[in-house]
Amino acid sequence: MVQTVRIEAVAREHAGKGAARATRRSGLVPGVVYGAKQEATLVSLDPRDVMKELTKGGWQSHLYEVAVKDGPTERTIMRDVQFDPVTDRPIHVDFQRVAPGARIRVRVPVTFLHEDTSPGIKAGGVLNVVRREVEVMAEIDKVPDSFQIDLAAAKVGESLRWSAIKDNFGARPVIVGRDFVVATVAAPTTDESLTPVVAAPVADPKAKGKGGKAAPAKAAPAAAAKPAAPAKKK
Incomplete structure (x- = not known):
């Protein structure tokens, strides 16, 4: 059945791209917990915890308890992860709250x-x-x-x-x-392309051998060499 994984988080005060960049400069991954008709909670995560879950595989079917320091523990699923296009490291994580019995x-x-x-x-x-x-x-x-x-x-x-x-x-x-x-x-x-194709010899339909059968094709005779031109008298 679904795994429940606890992941530690710290609350963030400010939203926006500037605040997210500041969080990443401090060595953490910004994230947000939303849904269940409640106000969104901004969080910061240890990148090692995030990478650990991503490398395990199946993270989109796991249940995560996001334990916010000095705050509530949110029951969530990891809905989306954004990655840096150069380093391929996570730069933002979205968690969606879920209620018991919800689909x-x-x-x-x-x-x-x-x-x-x-x-x-x-x-x-x-x-x-x-x-x-x-x-x-x-x-x-x-x-x-x-x-x-x-x-x-x-x-x-x-x-x-x-x-x-x-x-x-x-x-x-x-x-x-x-x-x-x-x-x-x-x-x-x-792979039929690997089968060698052998071409059948082509017979001359006009030439006939013994018994009236078509004779096999003969190679064209080599062109006769032209005689050398006589040397001019001085």
Whole structure:
């Protein structure tokens, strides 16, 4: 089920780009906690705590308790992270407050079981993942770490759809009205361009050999060398 991670924060007093730049110059990452019809709370975070969560993966399906120093502990999800285009480090984090029992829109990663024993893959098929994550509406306390699809019986050419997920934990996909494809087991491909092509000899249709059969084509005779011009008398 959904993981709950505690992350420490310090309240910020001022909003705006200038205040955010000042926070980053001090070695912290600016952030904001919003939602649930409450006033937004400006916070500063330790960049090591942020990077730790980002490198773990699946952070968009985790529940975060943002513990503000000398302030409240907010129950949130990490909704968005902005990165520096040069250093690729986080420069701003958005947290959205959630209430118990509320449904939230999250992306849940998909994992595949028994890939090594799948008859389709053992026969040379290739697992083609169409959706590595599925966006769903789920209760905050029931968001899974991942959806699982079992490949134990998957054959070449088979499509694994939303209905193939072992347990959706009551989540409803954002895509409605169809059993959409999550992955397929594609047939192995061959590269025909690597097959050498041998040209057949071309026979002269006018020439006939013994028995009336067309004789094989002959190479054109080499052009005769022209005689050298006589030397002029002095």
